[in-house]
Amino acid sequence: MKIAFVASESNPLCKTGGLADVVYSLSKALIAEGNEVAVVLPFYQRIADIHLPLKKLGGFYIQMSWRHQGAAVFEYVLNGVRFLLIQNDYYFSRESLYGYQDDGERFAFFSLASLEALKTAGFKADVVHVHDWQAGMIPCLLKNRDDPFFYGAKTVLTIHNPAFKGMIDKYFLNDFYGLSDALFDSGAVRFEGMASTLKSGIVFADKITTVSPTHREELLTPALSQGLDGVLRLREKDFVGILNGIDTEEFDPRKDVYIARNYGRGKDLEEGKHANQSDLLSSFAVKWMGGPVYGIVSRLSYQKGIGLLLSSMERELSRGANFLVVGSGEYELEQRLEALRSRYPGTMGIYIGYNNALAHKVYAGSDFFLMPSLFEPCGISQMIAQRYGTLPIVRYTGGLRDTVQGYRDLGSKKPDGIAFRDYNEQGLDYAIGLAEEIYRDQGLYYALARTAMGLDRSWKKSAKRYMELYSSLF
Ligand code: GLC
Numbered sequence: 001m002k003i004a005f006v007a008s009e010s011n012p013l014c015k016t017g018g019l020a021d022v023v024y025s026l027s028k029a030l031i032a033e034g035n036e037v038a039v040v041l042p043f044y045q046r047i048a049d050i051h052l053p054l055k056k057l058g059g060f061y062i063q064m065s066w067r068h069q070g071a072a073v074f075e076y077v078l079n080g081v082r083f084l085l086i087q088n089d090y091y092f093s094r095e096s097l098y099g100y101q102d103d104g105e106r107f108a109f110f111s112l113a114s115l116e117a118l119k120t121a122g123f124k125a126d127v128v129h130v131h132d133w134q135a136g137m138i139p140c141l142l143k144n145r146d147d148p149f150f151y152g153a154k155t156v157l158t159i160h161n162p163a164f165k166g167m168i169d170k171y172f173l174n175d176f177y178g179l180s181d182a183l184f185d186s187g188a189v190r191f192e193g194m195a196s197t198l199k200s201g202i203v204f205a206d207k208i209t210t211v212s213p214t215h216r217e218e219l220l221t222p223a224l225s226q227g228l229d230g231v232l233r234l235r236e237k238d239f240v241g242i243l244n245g246i247d248t249e250e251f252d253p254r255k256d257v258y259i260a261r262n263y264g265r266g267k268d269l270e271e272g273k274h275a276n277q278s279d280l281l282s283s284f285a286v287k288w289m290g291g292p293v294y295g296i297v298s299r300l301s302y303q304k305g306i307g308l309l310l311s312s313m314e315r316e317l318s319r320g321a322n323f324l325v326v327g328s329g330e331y332e333l334e335q336r337l338e339a340l341r342s343r344y345p346g347t348m349g350i351y352i353g354y355n356n357a358l359a360h361k362v363y364a365g366s367d368f369f370l371m372p373s374l375f376e377p378c379g380i381s382q383m384i385a386q387r388y389g390t391l392p393i394v395r396y397t398g399g400l401r402d403t404v405q406g407y408r409d410l411g412s413k414k415p416d417g418i419a420f421r422d423y424n425e426q427g428l429d430y431a432i433g434l435a436e437e438i439y440r441d442q443g444l445y446y447a448l449a450r451t452a453m454g455l456d457r458s459w460k461k462s463a464k465r466y467m468e469l470y471s472s473l474f
Contacts, residue, residue: 029459133166136201166197212399216241280365284349295366300329
């Protein structure tokens with residue numbers, strides 16, 4: 001099949017979160033199963049800065065009411081994935097990917113231009129698979145316009161983060177997208193008095209997916225759906241949860257080029273973990289305090305439970321634990337982490353920003369990996385940690401529920417991590433208590449680590465599920 005992904009980020013070109021991992025690794029897995037995949041992305045400044053060998057395929061103009069903006073389409077092929085990059089300096093030649101007051105307009109331009117770019121590339125997709133709010137309006141566009149190039153094409157929407165709904169004033173339905181106000185008046189794309197591109201995707205896509213089975217159930221539940229349960233219930237039979245995998249080539253402790261010593265689940269595990277832990281501590285210039293080393297690689301946001309972590313960290317630091325953090329995000333959380341580090345300069349390490357090499361070292365060298373998320377559609381880092389024999393400490397929510405079997409949890413057949421249920425300090429403290437208990441019994445620690453490392457996290461199974469979903473559309 002020919003599948004066109006339309007997304008706002010993808011490895012290895014531009015990334016702020018897990019979406020980028022999924023777009024690229026799922027593309028590769030689909031290609032390995034014999035499909036053709038094109039990935040349409042904005043040509044951000046960040047991509048221009050890499051100076052890739054690009055091929056220009058053509059250009060066109062997009063008319064959005066009075067706005068008349070040009071776009072050029074560049075192609076870059078990597079491991080069989082055909083990236084189609086949409087260049088427009090006015091919209092995309094900016095420092096960051098998002099966070100601008102005109103994001104609604106930027107991604108309206110991107111959505112409209114994506115469809116033209118597929119034509120320019122002559123990529124006649126069987127399935128146009130769009131991701132999150134940035135491309136959410138595309139299924140609606142395809143259903144409300146008569147474009148012979150897309151005759152027969154089916155659409156799929158994947159929800160990676162339901163917190164971002166792509167809210168625009170109803171006026172922009174017509175002003176950006178050339179769509180009728182009737183879509184708002186009928187309620188089809190209306191959300192809290194505005195138009196939502198994500199809701200529009202839910203209403204108009206032929207199938208809807210999210211990134212874990214548990215998160216699918218959550219999205220159908222008023223308390224956990226972030227306002228989307230009503231409309232998702234209307235589409236319940238077309239809505240599935242498919243668990244993400246991880247890139248098992250990039251994240252393989254036996255071959256990882258970023259870590260001090262390669263290791264597997266065999267006899268070399270203990271030695272490998274020790275060597276990587278010393279290297280990790282010295283990379284952050286901190287001293288081992290004789291207790292467990294906790295790692296965090298995360299967007300620093302309340303969604304990820306960083307606010308909750310801060311109070312427990314202070315206590316554990318005072319008791320001799322080490323904490324190492326790589327990430328960036330909400331300014332207030334960055335500041336609070338910095339303040340904590342200034343009180344424990346020799347034992348806590350922070351790297352504010354994204355640093356791939358250092359992230360790999362954290363996965364390999366920590367004893368425990370913290371991910372106490374408030375909500376988590378899937379989560380990828382916990383699976384990476386498991387592959388490196390680092391036990392994840394998670395809150396049972398969304399994909400964390402589907403990927404971790406908590407130690408001492410009656411429901412766990414074979415524990416491979418630590419989990420707690422309630423999003424509060426008692427919950428997290430209980431989990432940290434379990435971590436200490438496991439840490440004191442190194443035989444137990446390594447038994448759990450070996451179980452975690454043996455889990456199959458490749459994309460193969462999930463890619464097949466997406467293919468079944470695509471096939472069911474014809
Ligand atoms: C979003 C979600 C995360 C998920 C990722 C990829 O970042 O917050 O849970 O793993 O998308 O699907």
